[in-house]
Amino acid sequence: MRLFSRLLPSLGAAGATLLLAVSAAGAQSVTRAFTGATLIDGTGRAPVRNATLLVRDGRVVAAGPAARVTIPANAERVPLAGKFIIPGLINAHGHASSVANLDTYAAYGVTTVYSLGDEPAEVFAARDAQRATSPRHARVYVAGPVLNPTSPDDARAQVAAVADRHVDIVKIRVDDNLGTSPKMKPEVYRAVIDAAHARGLRVAVHLYYLDDAKAVLAAGADYIAHSVRDQPVDEAFVTTLRQAGVCYSPTLMREVSTYVYETTPPFFSDSLFLAHANREWMATVQQPARQEATRTSVSAQRYKAQLPVATRNMLVLHKAGVPIAMGTDTGPMGRFQGYFELMELEMMVNAGFTPAEALESATRVAAHCLKLDAELGTLEPGKWADFIVLDASPLERIQNVRRQHSVWVGGTRLSVP
Template sequence: MHAYVGATVIDATGAPPRPDQSVVVVDRTITIVGPAAQVPIPAGALVHDVAGKYLIPGLTDMHVHSEPETGDPRHFAALYIANGVTAIREMWGRPVLHDVRRQVRSGELLGPRMTIASPLLDGEPALWSDVPDAPVVPIGSSGQARRAVAEAIDTGADFIKVYSRLSPEAYRAVIAEARRRDITVAGHRSDNVPFLEQIESGQRSFEHLFGGIWPAASPDVDRLEAAMARIQTSPEFHLGSWLKQVTQVEWDAIASYDRATANSVFERLVAADVAYTPTLAVHAVIDQPESIRLDDSRMDYLVPGTPESWDFLRERIYCGGGRSAEEAARHRELLDWRRATVGAMNEAGVRLLAGTDSVGPGLFPGFSLHVELEQLVAAGLTPMRALQCATLEPARFLGREHWAGTVEVGRVADLVILDDDPLVDIRNTQRIHSVVVDGRHVGPRERAELLRTAERIASEQPLPQ
């Protein structure tokens, strides 16, 4: 039993902050939230004096790819918890992640609550087909699509992850089979199916801002959607060649962007109760790869060889072998458009989910969610709304709103205690004093030890051959 006394509670419901509160946690549940002067501390409770601090719900990263490169799940689990990330949605359906989740659930491992995707269901050739051991299932027919959905369910997937190159036949078969078997579909838009159709299809969330919205937000939608469908990838680096071609379609689309048409698209997202995970953190590094710093102190938490792999991915995938000065300028402008589009979606009431796409180049497990919050505020969201995108909205999307996502009586005790007010400056979510995950208190000393453990595990890994 724990009692947190004196903090300002920002409960993420949208209510104003409440200063000088006591929050009582029994086992793993919040049992009392109220003014410190009026709340009796239960006998036997461990009292934490948090006067002057700020208490928010635990954070959720709704788009991660946890890479078990070290073979020790404490590595990435520690980085999430130390950064106040108490829940994640895994978008790579690796079998090892199910083992990690079992360890977290049993209490053997201190880590975040995990929601785990199927392998990527993509067309042929799949965008990740030239990457060894990528969890991808290439699909060329409706029969393969139905079998892939069934196999994903049999292996414990929580939802089906669809990817960019699915054919119309395969995409529609995935959606139909998932509906029949009552499992959620999330992921990329298909290049080959008009975005407006996909909104109505039953896909529950769309990830990233590649291509999707802008063709549909143009009066020239038919031509732009046809350009998406004509994309042909190169066998050397499918993903890199795809990014170059998608960028060209995006650039063409913003030239005829129409605000009224865009608002009608957003209204359809709202009406269909479809969520969007913009992952501005990854777009910031794809559109501005020069922002990736290999001397970043957080590199200490990543395995040896990361700088070399990041350099390769940055040059061969993100930049497609290099960018001209004109292409670099276009990307900078596109990033501004991405932020503006997210701001417009928020104003229209689209459900936004905070996600990072870590661990790609320039991204760090746990740490980068705070970057995403900064990007959401830069897009025009208030700090409160940005916080809700990492707390309340993920809980709603995952069907947990009755027991998670806010600081209220009856909710699970996933909490972050901050030294400064995140509503004054969203960067204050990084000023973490302590974390509570599933009722377990992680104080400053244990939090520092988690970071040391992650650094040690990473440093002990051999250099890649």
């Protein structure tokens, strides 16, 4: 995977697309039968002991009890007795600034990333290549530049520009960064939403305040990409979200990242974290002056104080039947891709989700929210065979999602970068 990461920036979009397609093509001409594991297929059905997962050309052919799945004579058998298979994790709000980032996500079992903004050409090329064949890193979907128009005419022009780049979703910010910057005006974000919908594109919104969340929903926003953090959500907002079928991505670890580097966090000594962590980021956030600045930062302390509000709002919405899509906003400095997603799952369970519900939020529900459920999110016939093999059941203890034996995308095992 690192070889492709080094080559892609120098090739340009077309060359990178070709290289990625060629690199994966040979890996998808084989039939594999994964046998003996307990299968947690992501549908919500009971786990299947001694299951067989049959994969051909990167897609699931059959999945179920061994007695009900016929293995072709020419299939490569992958024995996994005592292991557990779950769908690959989907990050419904991350950021990828390089294909190397996609390697890192995959190294922790995040096999799909919905990147909400500012991806370079090589990431667009990776997105294009995966339409035909499975990549050797996490799948990626892109938003392109985060739009920041200042007038309705500017809004329509910016939407046209990203639509011409064939983005998967449009991203805007309706936030004043705790009173430190101008907020996009209603007539402007309404123009963005209307223009995007006219072109068949959905709109994801970065926000902070409940009043803004209500307003963008009324304007037709399709996806709430952060928590409401200023106050508890009310019944009117809950009802509107549920009736509209709009999904909500809490990104709790984004809030943690704003203040956790007041000191050196305990996870900096975790061997799993250290296996793939960005060491430059680690050095930066451990600088004494930076840690002191975080301790005295008004915004950091505000985000820290509001995290319990965000956490309670997530649980209220979940219990009311609003689809919650696991997301983290990883990608900016200090928001460690892949590892933070595992921590997000733990935060969800600590908030009141069951382990099964947290996993569904990161698989089936995320795929549904991102309109990817025809291809991803569960291990069912016809879908891409993206999955993680674990040494212990995550349904018994969510922390077991860290105990990864291997990660597979399109039925091919990924090497660790």
